[in-house]
Amino acid sequence: MGPFLVLLGVTLLWFLLPLLPALSELLRPSDVAPLKVVDRSAGLISFFARNFRQYLEKVLPAEAGAGDYAAKLLDGTEFVRVTRRPDQLAAPGAAENRLVVLDAPLTLPGNQTFLMECYARGPLVSGPETNYRAVYAEHELTLGESNRVFRWTHAGGPLTVGAHSVLRGRVSSDSRVMLGPDVVFERMGAPVIAHGSVQEPPARPNGANGLKAWQPPVEARKVGDHTRIEGDLDIPKGVRVSGSLVVAGRLRIGAGALVEGSVKAHRDIELAEGAQVAGAAVTKTRLSIGAGSWVGGPALAEKAIRLGPNAVVGGPQLPATVSGTEVELAAGATVYGQISGMRGARTV
Amino acid sequence: MISLLVAVLYVVVGVMLVYTMRHYLFTLNRLFGRHRQPYVDIGAAGWPRVAVFIPCHNEEKVIGHMLDALLACDYPSESFVLIPIDDRSRDGTRRILEDYAARFPGRVRPFYRTGGTGGKAAALRDASEQAPGSDAPIHLVFDADYLPGRGLVKQLVGPFFDPETGAVMGRVVPLNVSKSLLTRLLDLERTGGYQVDQQARMNLGLIPQYGGTVGGVRRSALQAVGGWRDDTLAEDTDMTFRLVLAGWEVAYQNRSECYEEVPETWRSRIAQIKRWARGHNQALARHWWPLLKRPPHLRRRAVLDGLLLLGVYAVGPLLVLGWGVALALYYMGVQLAAGLAAVFAVAMYSTLGNFAAFFEVAAGARLDGSRGRVRLLPFLIVGFLVSLVSVTWATVTQLATAWRRSPRTWEKTTRHRPPELAVPKNGVGEQ
């Protein structure tokens, strides 16, 4: 019996060896907290910018004197305050690794890099070829050509973005964002965002005058509050569609047609020139909103979205979201709300 | 006789292999596939009116925390009404609801049931049809012990901008993880189920399941399929398939997370899983044939996945049957006679087949960044054993008493949360 118990003991120990990590985790837990699920941002696009602002309120010391100087925040972070001489920011070591507080309306000369945040208390005009880690402007912010921001951008007033600029992370304005050509960004939110010029939504988004009522095809069937069509669907130009549509194939909405509800397609959606969708436009592939077209509700695509010249999404009292893997905005394209391009959005 | 038993065993092993491949496919897809959360970036919108239903039966320990959390959410208050449904509670639930209704008139509008069939499904049915505020186009449902974050309601409403969405489901995350080995195992199971399984089904265009809480339905869809049914133990599974068969989609949003309380004792866990098993089996009986007939709007792979989803609790008894047959064949000496091939097949099944679920759970935990708890993986076997026995027993008794119609009652997880522990540190309410 003795030798058997020894063998049993040895084998049991050998068996338990790989279980030691499991037993250790069981008896002395190292990872037992619930996942942090609260989203403190609550979807606010300016969340990081607001956090920075709150942080600055706590740590920015009272003014040490008039004029420009370098000092430390209450938490020890070095910062430089500029009111008169923005050109001296270009001096080596002046501002690259310091937080910058711009305390007056200023125009930066350009060709500068700020590896820490910039905070502008007054209107700020940024020269060309300037790189920012992040920039917060209490009022108007104008980014020159080929500016780059790597984390977030926020302006309390209008935000103007020069051509060929790249804005990573979240971009927000409490007023409006005007984009130049060839601007690349990721997520942007403002009461109105426009490439070049702001377009208003159609005057009568739900107007039916002059539009013939659309008759669904025979094979269409009613599913709850929408009409479903298996296969592709072409809506002729100048018709009015009441209610929402779900199309299992491709959907094309002819020029000047109006859909009074929302549309969903499993393949591409194309709104021809002047077409309107009062609700949302949702597709599992690509969405093309033609010139002068309008979508009232969210415009969502699981691939690319293209807003043609003067295309509009949303309205002044009707915020909306444009979201796709890639988003492209032609000249005059206007979005009232948010734009999100998972792999990037750009103006052309 | 041996041939018959071997054939049965092949069928059982075949079914298990299908589920095994499904687990592997889902996990690999979740790890490496294209990720679908098309609605999660909706930040600006004309938010529709929402009614949030919270079925309650003796929920005095938790309902206040739930209401506080929802009242703190960032959904436009004019478009948002809370409808707690008090179904003949005998504790202080009603008093608490009356207090909130007085303090938040128009925002909290309790619905009191004094008669009718008991149970969550019946409560939802009555409230969704009769309660003031229930004419809102979106109905969200939360169990009373949940703790939603500020942005959760907007996130759950987002998918309904898609006119094809009939229901939406978020991810439940256990709050009381640290209580016992059981809660830690359930946390791992939930991780596998939501972070991997549900999301993979969403990625692959299959049928994510509406889970009855941290989710919602479109009112017009609900009406189109006949509303909530009170003759089912799993109104969520039943609703999922009624919607899908009628042409709606169920959207799963992995990002829409909400705390829940998982069972802290084995007794309550067993009761929970028995309930789920019976409810799921009911849904299987009702919907397998309509699904198999494949409505034109459903793709073949969605039909297949739907059938597998419906059968997920029937697999337990099937597995037990397979073990029984294998045992019988063992006594008949079949294993020996079949030689190396049989040994190979058994060994392969035991490893590959049993391992698929562990892979899913481990992958989910790793995606969560929860490395330490993955070490508990071997203990999942004990959880599986208890679940297997419970599900099998529930199925057997359900079949044995199928002719009997039992009165519906409230069946819910026992609440353990002490009143002072409303929220975790850095949890809901943190600014």
Add this chain to the structure above:
Amino acid sequence: MPGKAADPALQQANRLEALRIRGHRGGIIRPHRSMAGIPWTAWRFLTTVVLGLGGLAGYVALLPWISRLWQLIFERGQAYLALPIQVSQQQLALPAGWQLTIPAVTAVTPIPDNRVLMIAGMASLGVLLLSFLLPQRLTPLRYFLRLMVLIQATALLYFWGSPEPFPYRIADHVYILLTAGLVVMALVPLLLGFTLHVFDLALWRKVVLTVLILGHLVVFVPLNVLIHVWLLMHATAVVMPVLFLVFGLLLNVFIFVAFYGWALSWRSDLERREAVPPVHAT
């Protein structure tokens, strides 16, 4: 060019680009867990295939040594335990016409008489009673004990009532378990291929884990079988079904899962390079 300092503009561009994904303290900001996936790289694909197939090839190459080790363990074990068995060798026919020598055991398989059946029955009842006396928090153990009792009950019924002789001898039990063990070990590198090597773990860790699992099983399988043999010789064949179904292959799977769970708790290569602690990403 060698010896020339990197272009300052390129350095600057890299520093700026890093701003996108690095936080204040230099750690990498990762996407939320709900959106996280694992990027699939050609290198990882290659290592997955190479480690999987290479591991299998390595294992096959080592089979002759494994065979000798098992023979040694059996011979020494038989002597140490003073088992009334004969340890010899047998040929296992493998695919592609290969043969492998594995230990064979020749013994008189004790068949239970009524006295043994009575004792086994009483013991089973005792275990069953114990399962009802254990507290609720040990429910999994309660169920496990009842499962064992159930299987044992079938064995008791068989030996008591079946007109057919029990189809297995100790030699068969040993053969099946050793063979199954070899098969499980062969599956280990392949299974790790698509369930572990696909993750972003250091290459050397993946190799070490494969070796550890195989090394552990190489020792565990024959020791476990020896214990079975001892128990069968002393408790008779009435315990063979329980030993086979509960304490055979399933233990090998359990060992594999334990190693796997441990391995997946290791830091990823990215975390290790960036020295970023694991976070519950928000």
